[in-house]
Amino acid sequence: MNTILALAWSGDDLSAFEVAASLAHDMSSHVIGLEPPSYRAVSVAWADVGMGGPFDMPMADDEEDRKRVETLRAGFFRAMDAAGVPRAASAEAQDGALWRELKQAAPLEIGSIGRAAELIIVPQPGGPAKVPESLFEGALFESGRPVLMVPAGKHPNVGKHMVIAWNASTETARCVAMAMPLFRRAESIEVISVDGAMVDGPSGADLAVSLRRRGLKVTARHLPAGSKAPGPTIIEAAQASGADMIVKGAYTQSRLRQMIFGGLTRHLILSSPIPVLFSH
Numbered sequence: 001m002n003t004i005l006a007l008a009w010s011g012d013d014l015s016a017f018e019v020a021a022s023l024a025h026d027m028s029s030h031v032i033g034l035e036p037p038s039y040r041a042v043s044v045a046w047a048d049v050g051m052g053g054p055f056d057m058p059m060a061d062d063e064e065d066r067k068r069v070e071t072l073r074a075g076f077f078r079a080m081d082a083a084g085v086p087r088a089a090s091a092e093a094q095d096g097a098l099w100r101e102l103k104q105a106a107p108l109e110i111g112s113i114g115r116a117a118e119l120i121i122v123p124q125p126g127g128p129a130k131v132p133e134s135l136f137e138g139a140l141f142e143s144g145r146p147v148l149m150v151p152a153g154k155h156p157n158v159g160k161h162m163v164i165a166w167n168a169s170t171e172t173a174r175c176v177a178m179a180m181p182l183f184r185r186a187e188s189i190e191v192i193s194v195d196g197a198m199v200d201g202p203s204g205a206d207l208a209v210s211l212r213r214r215g216l217k218v219t220a221r222h223l224p225a226g227s228k229a230p231g232p233t234i235i236e237a238a239q240a241s242g243a244d245m246i247v248k249g250a251y252t253q254s255r256l257r258q259m260i261f262g263g264l265t266r267h268l269i270l271s272s273p274i275p276v277l278f279s280h
Contacts, residue, residue, distance in 0.1 A: 111142020
């Protein structure tokens, strides 16, 4: 991953910057910390599509937003310094860390900027203090790049023990291909599939064989359908195996259907305690 784009939302949660710093150090990457859009811009974006802002969306005046950005910028460089990632001399530098201001305030700007990166790292969306789902979705749907979603907390050595949440879908196959630079540095990779959560296509064992041909250390496990939904089943299996990253194609079922009825992607987005690499 030669270029990593990272965004954080609140000074209380810099986990996305910390993970970006760790990966940038290990992979000699150029890492860009992106200024987030203001609370006001996110609220206006909701209004532009005929919806009111979320009721729990915090509002802030310009001075409060300015201080928030300053806190995040300082936190970005603090995370880079702690990981031994130097400041980049310029935007053309091969490696090192650089802060980028947001020229357009629109929440979807992260997606268009991210098209020139090889990996986008964002916090886990969710409640009032977390990044709005619109920013996560902008990165996922507008960039064409893999998006690493990082839950709050400490995540040392992300990507050393990886789980592929395999369902044989086109989306997950694409995510597996995009994850190849991360797979090459992994110490172990496990393909986990769940009975009843598959579409027509290769089995997890088939995928493991294909990846082993690349010289990767890969095992496969197919879990029977149990009393729990596939989302909790995958998370529990990943935690039990000591995984520090899950790889999953996003929204094999439609986004609207998952918002209404739930689904594996939706559960991982909102509930995974482990960083998840998504692509669509």
